[in-house]
Amino acid sequence: MSKVAVITGGASGIGQAAALRLAQEGVNIVVVDVDEESGNAAVEKIKEHGVDAIFIKADVSKKEDVKNYVDQTVEHFGTIDYFFNNAGISGSGGYFLDTEVEEIEKIVGINLLGALYGVRYVADVMVKNGGGAIVNTSSSAGVTGQDSVVTYSATKHALVGLTKSLVAEYAKDGLRVNAIAPGPTETKMVKEFYEANPKMKENATGGIPQKRLGTPEEVAELVTFLFTSNASYVNGEVIRIDGGFTN
Ligand code: NAI
DSSP states (O other): OOOEEEEETTTSHHHHHHHHHHHHTTOEEEEEESOHHHHHHHHHHHHTTTOOEEEEEOOTTSHHHHHHHHHHHHHHHSOOSEEEEOOOOOOOOSOGGGSOHHHHHHHIIIIIIHHHHHHHHHHHHHHHTTOEEEEEEOOGGGTSOOTTOHHHHHHHHHHHHHHHHHHHHHGGGTEEEEEEEEOSBSSHHHHHHHHHOHHHHHHHHHHOTTSSOBOHHHHHHHHHHHHSGGGTTOOSOEEEESTTTTO
16 A cells, blocks of 8 residues: 655645655655645646645644645545655744744744644544654754744754654654754755845855755655655654754
């Protein structure tokens, strides 16, 4: 039986790269995203690998949208084996004391509440069906402190706690939960962030021992490893993939 992966933020960047890579392994894919046009385009590309794929429009910060994408997935595929809890935004950057409180709410709503709601409903399905694997997208800013991204960093550190504590409660029920902590990676999110904050790009690239940004495809390889049975005893880890940035 083919496995089924739900990928939030699957319309673009790291999420889309992981979807395409998992499809190469014969995994059926559910792309969850707010961006309907890009989500449908991603599904067409995924299907070229001969798997079944569907797009479900959802704003992950809305709990009713999250419940709906989980219910629709179970209706279509019967179960969820892999959950890439990946949708996120960086915010506009700049210093914390200049940040509007509405922006704090937005980042926390998508990056943290969206991830918690997702796990709440997806893990319920997984535990009832005998287990599954979850990968939460943290960040290099989720394992170290960095300026100009205080709220983002707070949410990404929180995903480390989510990862470890879920393992403490549900590893016995067959759940494997890991987090990835990518450094700056060439995606739409990072391009827009560096356009708004050009000095951050110089600082980041200069501080990466490999002297380049990561690619979504490199991150997708790690995600695929964590989902496959090759990683069957990897649990509660936070794996950095950042060219040595936080080394
Ligand atoms: P991206 O902007 O290419 O992809 C993010 C996707 O999430 C987009 O398709 C967007 O439409 C979707 N999204 C945004 N808000 C949403 C919402 N409320 N509901 C549903 N979908 C929503 O960005 P990227 O870089 O691929 O980001 C993916 C994850 O990787 C994020 O959690 C980000 O924080 C994380 N990350 C990215 C790094 C980078 O340098 N690109 C570094 C470390 C972590």
